[in-house]
Amino acid sequence: MTIKSIYGFVAAGLLLTACGKEFIERPSLSGTTTGNYYNSAEEVRAATSTLYSGLPWRNYESRAQDAIGDVMGGNMFTYTDVEYLNFTMSSASERIGAAWGAFYKIIGYANVMIKTFEEKKASGGGASYLDPAIAECHFIRGTVYFYIARTWGAAPIITDPGATALSGNFNIPRYLQSDVLRFALEELKLAEAGLPESDVAGRLTKYSAKGMMAKVYLYQKDYTNAKAKAQEVIDSGKYRLVSDYNGMFTKTSMNNNEETLFSIQHQLSGDPWGTGNIKNPDRGAGALRTAEADAWEMYIPSLDLLKEYEFGDLRRKWSVMEHGWTNTAWKPQRVNAPKYNAFMANGFKYDTLQPVEDGGSLSPTRSNITKYFAGPGKSFGGDAVLGQNSGNNVVLLRYADILLIYAEATLAGGASSSDAKALQALNLVRARAGLAPRTSFTLDQIMHERRVEFAFEGDYWYDIQRQGYAKAKAIIEKQNRGTVTAANYLTNFSEDRMYLPIPAGELVQDPELAKDPVPYYK
Template identity: 35%
Template sequence: MKSFFTTYKWFAIAIIFLALGSCQDDFTDRAPEDAISLDDYYSSDEQVASATNGMYSRTWFQFENKFFWAVAEVGSGNMYTGSPDVNAMRNFSLNGSDPELVNGWSSLWANVAQSNAIINFLEARVGPAVTDEVLQNTIGEAYFMRATAYFYLVRLWGPVPIIENNLNFTTTPNINTNRVEDIYTFIEMDYKVAIEKLYEKTRTANYAQNGHVSKGSAKAMLAKVYLYKKDYTNARIMAEEVINSGEFKLLGGDQLPSKTFGDLFTYAHNNNEESIFALQWRGDGNYGSANNCNTQFGISTAEVSTSNASYGGVFAPSQDIITAYSASDVRRKETIMLPGDVYPNVKVTPSGTLIVPSADDIGGQGAGAAIKKYCIGIVNGSVTGPVDAWAMMDNNTYIMRYADLLLIHAEAILAGGASTSDAGALASINAVRNRAGLANLTTITFDDIFKERRLELCFEGDYWFDLGRIPRSQAISIMAAQNRGDRNNAQYFTPEEKDFLLPYPDNDVAKNPLLTQPPVPYTFN
């Protein structure tokens, strides 16, 4: 997308693009683009329900492909890379001409534009056979997606324009940014509409039914928004509504003891009981429909490779995160691969089971370790699912899962205090810890929760945002102390205040100089 200042043509493209999704929840049956008519496509419940399918994958691709990891994980100090296209945040040198910055920005605005198309125009384009329940749920999904896109935009860039209908700006491409507090209000309003409109669900072992978001998904995301606003009362209320609903469960927790933390990141467990919102990848022969993580992470040498491509291991664990896990924490092996680790279910080339080679031979970025999360190995039937022509695969990417919600609940109860021994807070954090093989805590502080969030959600894109919501001096101190080099060359970089928000893309600033002007209040209808 060239810019977020769109024309009417964007709306037509958006509707066509969104209609590419399947009429099924698993996105496997996509209609051909040239067979879609804007006048008669939405004549059935199945067609309306499929309208958002593309928004669970392709609209997010350029955000998730490299940008997300390059900013949220390399930037936070969890990941290391020397690859020049994704390493600017390692030393805080990202600028407005960076191609991946442009990709991430454009992808988020694509989500906003396409959400707006559904919110504003879908209802007028449905036939009489479409039931209102299905229509409202689909519109609710669009509100959810718009809120989620804005939640990333405001945390990454700060003030951005609030756009509710892209057609309002076809002749006025110069748009003011709006205040951060107004953007958070807008996000909150959108999630509340989503809660009202979306289906209520219970996540079961029938994973094919779990792909789309629900009332519980919107409540969980809203709890996270409240946490960022330090509205601890409402964060707790929302979190407890989700917990008490029983919709989600921890894999490997008391309710699902036969499953494990490691199962979360396998193809077979796409849309599992813990998944609150995940990007749904499905290779269909088109670039940007599947997940590139198996190539970007893992090991790629002549002797051992987990990649289906001729390259791999673009990202690696940082030296800082390699030493962060205790020996008894089962999450370490499912998050970071160290020399000697064995993974019986991961197949590698030239052949055989993955036995992680020595630190000298692990390849990739010279980190002496590799990333296990989202690394599922060379294509291996139903274990990995298929691989497309770009070596991309169909395993989901989490935006939020239930463990995150439980830690939000504990922090909301703490509510900025020095410590708590509240039974509810302890139950939530200890559920996460027990699954990891760790002992119960009897009292918790913010530092306990902050550490647990890093270890639990490592390589899932949260640590950068957690660092962004603590006192700036504390975040700078943490990041300045991180070894941001490889295992042979320690390097340290100290961020400045300006580095916690990203620059606007140069091209968009040139088209809309108001981006760099002070934000203005937003007028809510």
């Protein structure tokens, strides 16, 4: 399979060609040079924009992110990805292969760019614009390896696919998860050193790297460094919690807002980044399907998540549609549907009593997701939607996470904390949600806050996982993963479900992946 070059790659004549393994993306060995290319910041930034776009991220952010992060975590119900709901997934499961392929493709892009830019710099290219670009690549590579380590545990590390291809040895082993995490951190440190203090909206900065490092350190239970890095982001004064929580995910006008440290970039047309966001139809209530917007509610809120919200938590209505939820600006209409059109004439009403064909909603949990659902289309009062596509960025790291990392790192595994600064960070998140401040907090309370704050953002499974098998089993087996008519409680969650299996196709092509992991660092 050949992946055509994008943006700067087109100009440079570089091709990324798979060499028999999805996880080894290598540059063309045709002898192309960079002598006439990457001579300006504009050319280089055009190339690195690929790393932010939906093009390489698509097979992860579309469905795999939901299935792994929220269906497995118990935040979403689905009839489509039942194997993730019940932890019966196998190495042949579709989302596993999709995420693996996407992650290693992104790494392939970053690998080629790092090598290309370093060669250009060595031949006299401008360090002023090449060094920040190399740092962007290190951030992306580090972040993706962090995702890989959390998802599969032990995994291959590829940094020079060209050398691998020339060697002819494609039997790449899995490396210890601890080494994959160490590699991710080393990459993020390089990013921190090379990225600018500030940049145009959407571009990475030093504080993006510091924030992601804080998240990696927290995963490793290195609370001292997690707290220190989170503190650096907080002290920068560059970020704040935005008041329009729902708008962060549903309004293109709020892309790259002051809460965002890193997002996958999307636009509908004239797109310098890549592709549109295709989460819209998977989350949208069927009652909002129109000639402009698809909506087939593949993923819906779980009953267990709905029980998690405290009374008065505004994030519930900002994240979930339930009976009585309204949006008077949305006025969906359909051809030859007089009852439906009359019901929606004065604005959208989420109603579980009205017949479905006349505008009612009757999902298995009597709820639907609002995050990343842009609405019924511009003609019907919503943001612009083109079929399956919206222009909303997918946020992978935001300031609320930094605040909660700081609070949890201050707790540092203790029973409870009443530290003033940690409480201030936690209570900023709670205040936006309309909740009373806490005077002390426990780990369970932090995990509760993370669950409702980041619901449907693909992160909750990892919050469960990083607490260890015994705690994960207790959490999973208490969750109702069923519907309003049929409860479903798992009783067979086992330790081998803590990480996903490597895709079957990769195991066939590289038998080393089926063996025990080995150290990466000698």
